[in-house]
């Protein structure tokens with residue numbers, strides 16, 4: 001269960017979140033848990049979660065290790081903070097910041113090279129779904145991006161299926177819709193890397209996951225976990241999702 005805080009919270013608010021959140025999830029051992037705050041809050045989050053079962057991730061990284069790239073943050077810099085995860089190719093980055101399959105691939109390679117665990121997001125826009133293009137879009141995003149990794153590298157990638165029309169809109173994909181898309185993604189992985197990888201790849205669902213819909217989504221065997229935006233900002237609500 002991964003929380004994506006997007007561009008919310010200060011370091012002080014980060015500390016307050018973990019003070020409230022950690023006791024609420026101390027007993028639940030059934031899943032991995034991570035929070036991906038804005039870069040500036042990562043040190044606070046790492047300090048707060050040290051010795052707990054909650055991991056910390058970044059929301060992006062640049063693919064060069066260092067250099068004259070004003071405003072960018074590299075994998076080794078993130079890794080040095082103690083963070084373990086990194087979200088790559090979130091739809092907001094694809095829509096507003098020019099992310100493509102090629103840059104997703106570069107970022108994923110860079111994450112793996114420094115030992116960060118990538119969570120690579122894919123998902124169709126509403127007009128693509130309505131035009132019956134969901135499968136084609138997913139195939140393009142996966143095939144044009146991280147599926148170009150070698151098998152050993154791909155095995156370390158977590159995929160997040162996030163239909164863009166469901167992100168931050170309150171419109172969740174039905175459990176069946178989400179499961180259908182996850183099945184398509186597994187078929188693509190199977191076609192590229194074989195049945196064991198297709199069955200084993202971890203696929204999170206993201207898009208308006210809330211305490212009251214998480215159970216029905218997680219009841220789908222195709223769905224391995226959730227990437228949660230809005231509902232991860234409040235300790236009680238994200239704890240309810242973790243403890244579903």
Ligand code: PEP
Nearest residue numbers: 167168206207208229230
């Ligand atoms: C996200 O940001 O990845 C996301 C799924 O957001 P929300 O849960 O708010 O729809």
